[in-house]
Amino acid sequence: xxxxTQTPKFQVLKTGQSMTLQCAQDMNHEYMSWYRQDPGxxxxxxxxxxxxxxxxxxxxPNGYNVSRSTTEDFPLRLLSAAPxxxxxxxxxxxxGHPNTEAFFGQGTRLTVV
Amino acid sequence: GESVGLHLPTLSVQEGDNSIINCAYSNSASDYFIxxxxxxxxxxxxxxxxRSNMDKRQGQRVTVLLNKTVKHLSLQIAATxxxxxxxxxxxxxxxxxxKIIFGKGTRxxxxx
Numbered sequence: 464x465x466x467x468t469q470t471p472k473f474q475v476l477k478t479g480q481s482m483t484l485q486c487a488q489d490m491n492h493e494y495m496s497w498y499r500q501d502p503g504x505x506x507x508x509x510x511x512x513x514x515x516x517x518x519x520x521x522x523x524p525n526g527y528n529v530s531r532s533t534t535e536d537f538p539l540r541l542l543s544a545a546p547x548x549x550x551x552x553x554x555x556x557x558x559g560h561p562n563t564e565a566f567f568g569q570g571t572r573l574t575v576v
Numbered sequence: 577g578e579s580v581g582l583h584l585p586t587l588s589v590q591e592g593d594n595s596i597i598n599c600a601y602s603n604s605a606s607d608y609f610i611x612x613x614x615x616x617x618x619x620x621x622x623x624x625x626x627r628s629n630m631d632k633r634q635g636q637r638v639t640v641l642l643n644k645t646v647k648h649l650s651l652q653i654a655a656t657x658x659x660x661x662x663x664x665x666x667x668x669x670x671x672x673x674x675k676i677i678f679g680k681g682t683r684x685x686x687x688x
Contacts, residue, residue, distance in 0.1 A: 503680060506678040508675055508676065553620070555619075565620075
């Protein structure tokens, strides 16, 4: 049982480049979410999805897009990378509403230069 | 606005002693609270949760206490071990909301 898998683990981008962070879960969880973690800031919610075909914005959605075409996958797209998006990104999933245990991936460390 | 915070950014505890990590929340409508543990280089890992209709919940070596009167949450770790070294986050959410709000985290440092 792989749980939540994020790829890549590390990425360096130049300002203005675009890329997609992948997230996949094999637990048939309805709820998936993306967070960014910055020093001293805790985890901040970027986007989330309560099921396939449904997405919504979190606290810090600007500069990111998401889609949820399947239950398993929830990719996060950076449209035009900026140094302010340098962070560690975590994907999480949970069964049903987030009022249940959430499982996190191992994270993607992104540096924008 | 909604916020979750922690009183101490770093907590140093002697191995074998009990640890208490505190958290204050400001949204009185929050009805579900979670504690997560994050080891270096890893994603957060669920430790224990509690719903607002309870004031105490126990797990294996961990206890969460909820005081709704003062909007305070705490995590107690019994007989702290070196493997407990990590950053601990509290988080809150409301049943009618789809967002989980995390606090900034407390680093637990175990002294030999």
